[in-house]
Structure formats: C-alpha cells, structure tokens
Amino acid sequence: MDLLVIYIGLLGSFALAISGSLTAMEKKFDIFGVVTIAFVTAVGGGTLRDVLLSERSVFWFEEVNYLYVILIGTLLAIVFRKRLSKASKALFLFDTLGLGLYTITGVQIGLEYELNHINCMILGTITGSFGGVLRDILVNEVPVIFKKEIYATVCIAGGGLYLILYYQGVPDPYLQICSALFIIIIRIIVVYFKISLPSIYSNDS
C-alpha cells in the first residue's frame, strides 16, 4: 500500500505541476516563475500540513522523487502548452486523482498524530487544496476555490467517510481506496453536472 500511495502521490504532483505551469504561463511568467508556481501548486498543501505538525519534517525533504516528477511535469507543460488546453479533461482527471489521495493522506497523518476528527478533516482538506490556494495568491488572483469550485467541500466529505470506515474497522488498502474513489467520483459528478453549493445570497436584494 505504501508504494501505491507514493506512486499515486507522485502522479498527483505531476498533474498539479502541469496545472500550476499552465496558470503561470497564462500570466506570462518567465521560466523560473513557471517552475516555482508548478512547485508550489504541487507541494504547497503537503508542506503546510507538515509545518503545522511541528514534529514532522517536510515531505519533499525526505522523498526527492517529488521534485523530479514536478520538473518533468513542468517541462512537458511548457513544451506542449498549446495542445494542453485541448486535453483539459485528462488534466482534470489527474488533478482529481491527486486531490483525492492527498486528502486521504492528510486525514491518515492526522490520525497518526492523534488529532481529533474535525482537525483530521481540516488537515486532509488543507493537504488536498492548499497548493491551489497558494498558486492563486502568487498569481495575484482571488483563490478559485472560494468562488467557483466546491472541491474543498468534497474533500471534507471524503475525509468524513474515511473516518467512518476507519472506525468500522475497514482494513488498510480498502479504507484509502474507497475514500479516495469517493472524492474522485463525487468531484467528477459535481463538475459534470455543474453542481455548486447553495448560494447564501439568493434572497438578498
């Protein structure tokens, strides 16, 4: 299972690096800026998680393969930048895969550190979504997650499912696979049917 987590984690970083690169290139950043935004998008969430847990060291200090994967993803995004706008579905899938798994690893690490359940879900959501928030701050935009996307809500739900299954005694690989699949499938449904959170402004003048 651990190897599987690393492989999908690397796949997630790869996709997030591409997504970060494309955002930076839209803003006409130079090559260093593109690499930085790619890096921040891919590792930002996990880094904040590791910084908040004071005993943990940052994950990309321990596992350097993340850096190689991000560099490869960024280079591919630069080379194929014109075509990638047409392959947005593949990108979205990778991105969602990464989101699902990152969220689950965040929840799992929260349990390891004996945080309570709400904090585990917050930690999962931070791990899954904070990279995108940092990306948007660095390119000087209001984070898209606060306005258009509801994926953070999906992360929270997925984290909740993980905790429920965990206390039901579901064994190790199934636990992670079910919760990650839940996040991935719900996100695809939500985006496909353009579901958004109920507006809190609907009855305002």
Add this chain to the structure above:
Amino acid sequence: MDLLVIYIGLLGSFALAISGSLTAMEKKFDIFGVVTIAFVTAVGGGTLRDVLLSERSVFWFEEVNYLYVILIGTLLAIVFRKRLSKASKALFLFDTLGLGLYTITGVQIGLEYELNHINCMILGTITGSFGGVLRDILVNEVPVIFKKEIYATVCIAGGGLYLILYYQGVPDPYLQICSALFIIIIRIIVVYFKISLPSIYSNDS
C-alpha cells in the same frame, strides 16, 4: 486565570470569525469560502505564532473548542448578515477584546520560551493582528492594517506595558487584565477620535 484566558480567547475567535465571514460575504464567496476566511481570520495569528516557535504545536490541534466557536460565529454571521452591518459597534468591541487578549497571550508565550523583549512584543503583535492580514491577502486586498488601522501600534504598546508590569512584579491575573484593558481602551479611543499615525508623506510634494 487559565480558564478566563480560554473563555475570552474563545470570545475573541467568535468575534474574529464573524468579522472574517462578513468580509468574505462582501466579496460574494461561496459558503466554503466564507467558512475558510472566518477560520483563517480567527486562528491565523495564533497559528503563525505556534509555527514560528518550533517546539509548540498548533493551538487548535490541542483545544478543539476553538473550531466549534468559529463554526457557530460563521453560521450566525451568514444568517444575520443583513442586520450585522448595523451592529458594527458590538462587533468592533468583540474584535478589540480578542485583539487585546491574543496580543497578551503572544507576549506571555514569548516570555515562556525565553525570547528577548522585542521578540516578545513582535510575537504578541503577530498573534493579535496576523489573522486580519491573512484575511485581506486571501480576499486579494492590501491588508487594511498597513493603511487605515493603527491597532498594531496599539498592540506593540500593550506588549511593552505587559513587560514593564511583569518586571515590576505585578502578579498574574492583574498583569494580563491591565495590559489587555490598556490595548482595548486605547484602541477604542483611537477609533472614536479617528486618531491616525503621523503621516510620513506630509511634506512630500
């Protein structure tokens, strides 16, 4: 005293969560965005303090009641969003209460970790005001603290008073109450009489 600190700290989080929610709703964020901004405004300062002190774990990992209070504050802000613009004085008072106490806890924690005096005052100011800075960064505004408000200056002065009283041997509850009251009263005076820092641009062409 410790219980008093927790109660007023929770009250402060409650007020800051409302202030964060109102800011996010002005920007038409979705419900997740509103909750996030509320959370960040309420815990941002204390979180940065705990991250800078490498041996400390994040306070809302230890004391989960902060999370409940923030959620309640956010819900109330959403439900009563139309009326709250009229109750801005009550809000301002809560906010100032929280500011005063957070600053004092920051200074106190700095002393516990044997930081020098300037660092204690910086840590207090960060604890009191950084939540608002993060809120403004996330909604893509120049932090209000740098332009219109002088409360950070008030925090620094309050932190200084705490240190003076501490070395005069003032005992424990009075020490905190005096310094927090000082910050609260000075801030109210400053806002009521619209006092601002002397401009450094006055004699510029």
Add this chain to the structure above:
Amino acid sequence: MDLLVIYIGLLGSFALAISGSLTAMEKKFDIFGVVTIAFVTAVGGGTLRDVLLSERSVFWFEEVNYLYVILIGTLLAIVFRKRLSKASKALFLFDTLGLGLYTITGVQIGLEYELNHINCMILGTITGSFGGVLRDILVNEVPVIFKKEIYATVCIAGGGLYLILYYQGVPDPYLQICSALFIIIIRIIVVYFKISLPSIYSNDS
C-alpha cells in the same frame, strides 16, 4: 568566518529593509506598514527556511541584532526617502550582497541537515529570494521575481557552484566567498547587460 557571515548577513538585512521600506512608501503605507514590510522583506526568506526545517528555531529569535539593524535601515529609508531613488546603485549592491550570502547560508544549512542536493539549492534560493516574494504579496503585486528579475536563477546556479566546490574539498572561508561572489558578480552582469531568461512565449501567436 562565523562572525563574517553574521556581519554580512546583518548588512544584507539592512539593505533588504531599505528596499522593503521604499516599496511600502511608494504604496503610501503608514509608518507601521512600512516597518512591517521592511521586516518581512529582510527576514522572510530565512524565516521560511527555519520553519521548513522543523528542528530549527527562527534565526531572529536567537540573534536579536537583526531587529536593530532592520529598524535602523527602515528609519534611514523614511528620512532619506527622496534621495534614495537617486542612490539606487548602492542599494542594488547591498541587496545583491545580501542575496548572495543568504543563498549560501541556506545551502550550507541544508547540508548540515543532510538534505539532498536539489533540496539544498531550493533551500538556498528560498532563503535568498522569499523575502522579496512576501513583500510583493503583502503590497498586492505579482511577485517581481516571477516576471522581470532572473536572480532566483542566479541563486540556483550559485547554490550549485557551492555544492561542486564543497565536494571538491575547498576549505571553509573560500567555499562561501567564491559562491557568494559568483552570485553577486553574475547578478551585476545580468542587470548591467539587461540579460533575461529566454522567453518561452516567443513563438506563440
């Protein structure tokens, strides 16, 4: 050598504090805002480095002289703000000195913590350049480093040179002096001849 590092480090903070102050005054921040931006620009990079290395405490908690130097730099920038636009060459030199040395200390600290080579270079670049990124985020601009300046690329190259010399067995003061000088000289050449990174958008329609 250690004393030399501290002296040049203080000189670097001094220059970065002036650069931060000037940026904040252009935006008409009040005096507290100017001090904050100066502080963040001067210590931001080293602080992020120390936070990422979970066992390290923040450097300006340990060595308070940084704070004094930053305050002096900020005061001078405020008093002489009209003349400083004409002395931009002196400023640029100080800034580059600080950049060179900070990058090297970042790489060196990375080696001490037994990070791998890529991570050492990343840590050096973060130490050298993140203060400026934070400054630009706080004044609500797209970080200049991502668009106009190539100094981060110079940092990475200088970090690489440090590692090569280190494994060649170059002894302690020469190792740091050579790598820092390399960064400083290359940056001066790059700015003097207006060299920029090859555009990745050149053949785009």
